[in-house]
Amino acid sequence: MDNPTIKEIALRAGVSKSTVSRIISGKGYSSPEARDKVLALIEELQYKPNAVARAMVSQRTHNIGVLLYRRDHPIASHPFYGKIVDAILLAAASLNYSVFVTTDHDMSYRSADFMMEKRVDGLILISRLQQNVIDHITKFGVPYVMVNGSTDVDGVIHIVNQDEEGGRLVAEHLTRTGHDRIFVIAGPQTHRSHHLRFKGFMTCMALSGIEVPEAAVRYAETSTFAEGYDIMSRQWGPFRAGRYSAIFATNDMLALGAMKFLLEQSVRIPEQISVVGFDDIDFAAMFAPSLTTVKVDAGEMGRQSIKLLDQLIRQEPNVAHPSQLQPKLIVRQSTK
Amino acid sequence: MDNPTIKEIALRAGVSKSTVSRIISGKGYSSPEARDKVLALIEELQYKPNAVARAMVSQRTHNIGVLLYRRDHPIASHPFYGKIVDAILLAAASLNYSVFVTTDHDMSYRSADFMMEKRVDGLILISRLQQNVIDHITKFGVPYVMVNGSTDVDGVIHIVNQDEEGGRLVAEHLTRTGHDRIFVIAGPQTHRSHHLRFKGFMTCMALSGIEVPEAAVRYAETSTFAEGYDIMSRQWGPFRAGRYSAIFATNDMLALGAMKFLLEQSVRIPEQISVVGFDDIDFAAMFAPSLTTVKVDAGEMGRQSIKLLDQLIRQEPNVAHPSQLQPKLIVRQSTK
DNA sequence: TCCGGCTGTGAGACCGTTCCCACATGAGAC
DNA sequence: GTCTCATGTGGGAACGGTCTCACAGCCGGA
16 A cells, blocks of 8 residues: 655665656666666556655755735636636646745734745745735745735745736727726725726826826725725716716626626616726636727746746846736726 | 755754754654744745755645646637636635636647656646547546536546526426526537526426427537527528527537627617526626526535535545535526 | 776665664652 | 653664666677
């Protein structure tokens, strides 16, 4: 039942464990006879090298940790972050890394410390990590990259979308399609991406000479569907009065929540109100009507993150900081 | 930069590594003076025990592997399986397990073998694993549990929903609300849950004396949104003619796809057609109109799976096979 | 003939823990 | 005064690999 060891193989093959090791790793000399015998035994005994023992001597586990911060529940199943995780999993496998996925709550150091005990080769930090957690991790001296984090930290590889540009794309699309009374639902401004999307949008609107008054902006506490729905329900008065012709929400969840409320009030989208979101989560395309949004390439974020992390781990000389990802406007049924 | 070792601590504290080890583990004797000194050094040097070395001697890694099978892309981000993974992650952390998440494609042994090399303490298999993969894993002698797998395997702990009962709930709900012309979209019948949901539904309908003719059933190749949409678009003729008053799809994705198509044809839901899904993924509640469905407690599945796996790992004498989870009908806007 | 290089092999240190065992000290029982 | 027993400590094997080193043959060239 127990896993056979290299010693076991050596014993049966009548050679030393050094020889077996050499044959397995393929470096150093070995005679064809020894090779055949050992290889046959490996097959027969279903020998699987013990990665723990290997890690012990090589000081490399070939494991990496993914840390997600969670406040509002969804984590792996989050429609956006889940996509990043998926891409990481796939890309990591192709580079022979195994991935610990872990979700840090209540901003403790617990998961991070845990990953350190496990001696991961590197870390990927996703979403909003508190600054103190980042400082804590930095002290370990383990390579890490951030993905779509809440803030930029100097010198840290940070994979992000060109969110400001994305905001601009939205403004452009809405103004070009004739909207000038736009309501904005701005997600948590403490988060880099919500902030920049909002900023990019506002800047571009100002440049177009279209005013977005203070009253037309609502700041959301969270970036959830429920929050979008709530905000819209509280704004129902002005909307019924025809004050606005379009809505921009800084992420899809907020946009969909808002849409849901409007549809329940029998508002026709896009005939009466146009809606634009941001992220292009799967559900954006599935909603009825489907949501016009800005695509953030979560898959590419995941792939880049582990590619860069791998370079850091292997200590490649000059790891290029990645360029920000290009957002892309996706026009669907919710705008006209 | 390098992590301090127990030896380092011992040297600085002027004691042997045995003593340090004893103090850290808390078993065996140690003097208060030694304890103070060692504990202070641990704090000062930020000593973190090396889990790799620990695993080496204890033959327990405290790592578990989660294997997901993926054919159609979504994995961690899958609205249903992602929920299970989330619950696993949380529950595992509370039992001090770290979790490797891995996604097996093209039914290879690769991920499974990889997990074995990493010497995980146990495995959780989610969704459709091919029988040969299961056999392969069984040979390792590593404890594992299945969650919502495609087939029941004898003697294997398998955490599933009472899908047949769920199908019954749907039939009951639809007949009670006066529907007798029901169209069914049945997901892949090779998958246990789709099959049982369908079977439970049909059995109950037959008992109610309401016929569901062959022509009113369409079998889906996959269980995706796109498939639901496609199937409905191909059935548009009969629907337009008013042939059916309700739809039951064996999961939410299929149901939502179907609804999306109907809404695009300006069909009013539920006034003209009622729709019922199965799973209660997050989107079901968010869709407009929100979807009546049967809730499958993915969170509970995740929690049970690691609880049971832990018992298997710790070799507790009699691990009770879990009872199937109770499904619950959730009536929302899509039915009347 | 001797020497150097290539081929093939095994002994043993090492990675960072845990744990068993030996041993030393002091107190209390007889 | 010896014999326990509790307390405290350190040495060293073991876990399963990798890797360095020493060494033994053999061949060819000087």
